[in-house]
Amino acid sequence: MPDKPETSAITAGRDASRSLAPALWPNTVWESESLTDATRRATGLRSETFYSRFSNPTVTQFEDAIATLEGAESALAFGSGMGAISSVILAFCSQGSHIVAQNNIYGATLSFLLGPCKRLGIETTFVDPTVAGSFAAAVQPGRTMLVLAETPSNPRLSITNLEELGAINGPFTVVDSTLSTPLGQRPLDFGVDIVLHSATKGIGGHNDALLGVIAGEKDLIDAVWAYSVMHGASPSPHDALNALRGLRTLGVRLQHQNTSALTIARSLETHSKIASVQHPFLESHAQHDLARQQMRYGGTVFAIELDGDFSVCESFVSNLRIAHIATSFGGPETLVCHPATSTHVGLPSDELESLGVTAGLLRFSIGLEDADDLVDDIHQALAAL
Numbered sequence: 587m588p589d590k591p592e593t594s595a596i597t598a599g600r601d602a603s604r605s606l607a608p609a610l611w612p613n614t615v616w617e618s619e620s621l622t623d624a625t626r627r628a629t630g631l632r633s634e635t636f637y638s639r640f641s642n643p644t645v646t647q648f649e650d651a652i653a654t655l656e657g658a659e660s661a662l663a664f665g666s667g668m669g670a671i672s673s674v675i676l677a678f679c680s681q682g683s684h685i686v687a688q689n690n691i692y693g694a695t696l697s698f699l700l701g702p703c704k705r706l707g708i709e710t711t712f713v714d715p716t717v718a719g720s721f722a723a724a725v726q727p728g729r730t731m732l733v734l735a736e737t738p739s740n741p742r743l744s745i746t747n748l749e750e751l752g753a754i755n756g757p758f759t760v761v762d763s764t765l766s767t768p769l770g771q772r773p774l775d776f777g778v779d780i781v782l783h784s785a786t787k788g789i790g791g792h793n794d795a796l797l798g799v800i801a802g803e804k805d806l807i808d809a810v811w812a813y814s815v816m817h818g819a820s821p822s823p824h825d826a827l828n829a830l831r832g833l834r835t836l837g838v839r840l841q842h843q844n845t846s847a848l849t850i851a852r853s854l855e856t857h858s859k860i861a862s863v864q865h866p867f868l869e870s871h872a873q874h875d876l877a878r879q880q881m882r883y884g885g886t887v888f889a890i891e892l893d894g895d896f897s898v899c900e901s902f903v904s905n906l907r908i909a910h911i912a913t914s915f916g917g918p919e920t921l922v923c924h925p926a927t928s929t930h931v932g933l934p935s936d937e938l939e940s941l942g943v944t945a946g947l948l949r950f951s952i953g954l955e956d957a958d959d960l961v962d963d964i965h966q967a968l969a970a971l
């Protein structure tokens with residue numbers, strides 16, 4: 587029987603050095619033995635020990651670990667999640683290309699599709715990911731190059747059906763799996779072509795590494811590498827080191843944080859000052875069955891909708907003793923943010939409305955504090971309203 591992902595998170599991404607911690611290779615450049623040798627290094631695919639924009643041994647160790655966890659032939663890291671997303675899009679799309687993306691995709695991804703992509707003549711059709719068949723119906727054969735999905739989505743935690751995505755032929759299917767982490771779900775097992783993460787979040791897990799990563803079949807990942815080596819959203823070996831260290835404890839962190847998140851979300855469901863609570867593993871979630879089918883963990887993030895507007899949210903968060911007001915998620919500290927005025931600020935109000943990013947919506951990322959302390963703190967902050 588294959589090892590469980592929690593075991594692979596410990597065993598994967600080891601080099602031959604026998605060091606139990608990854609070695610840091612901070613150098614940007616390696617010496618060649620001869621001019622002929624320099625040419626070999628300069629022209630090799632993902633050339634090792636040449637120049638760190640092409641590859642770096644510390645980064646390679648992180649990539650190997652992610653490839654193993656995702657069940658992929660190959661992985662490639664970037665300087666951020668957005669570095670990964672923009673590189674994948676520009677590696678495969680040209681003027682006149684078409685993309686199908688879900689309408690509630692990550693804010694900066696949406697801005698990239700509506701801004702630079704549109705300017706370059708790459709057109710996007712946005713679809714509702716909760717409607718069966720919506721992605722396939724929007725594909726234009728011969729013109730659609732990519733289908734972009736994100737599950738669970740941020741901040742409303744909708745679930746996109748991975749099996750349906752995997753069945754799409756023609757364009758490459760890409761799933762942003764950041765909220766789930768490689769331990770929470772494996773999109774490639776459903777036939778998806780590329781899985782993508784902002785490793786800045788749960789994988790790194792300590793708010794000290796900005797990093798992105800993709801994984802899939804070797805040919806596809808090599809094609810993205812050939813573009814990204816010019817794009818230059820290259821990962822720092824320091825961040826790869828921190829992310830690999832974070833990955834080693836991802837299993838226990840997820841077990842703790844996911845259990846806490848579900849416990850806290852449950853405790854808020856019937857509260858009189860809360861209109862709704864969204865977490866994929868709550869029985870009340872509209873796609874609860876699908877979430878249970880394709881996810882091993884429900885996630886560390888949940889959203890609550892307060893009965894009230896921005897000022898009620900402002901009072902509530904000022905009453906919180908433990909949670910920090912910050913974006914991002916997956917770290918040790920519990921965080922709270924108001925998406926409409928932070929992660930999604932700048933989007934037109936009708937767009938926010940259709941995405942369910944209302945004035946009363948708050949997103950929590952549950953950290954590693956004691957769950958009872960967090961329940962008490964959130965409930966006292968509500969009682970004080």
Ligand SMILES: *Cc1c(COP(=O)(O)O)cnc(C)c1O
Nearest residue numbers: 666667668692762764784786797
């Ligand atoms: C944070 C995030 C990104 C972007 O990642 P960065 O590392 O901040 O560039 C992309 N997708 C999702 C779902 C995210 O949460």
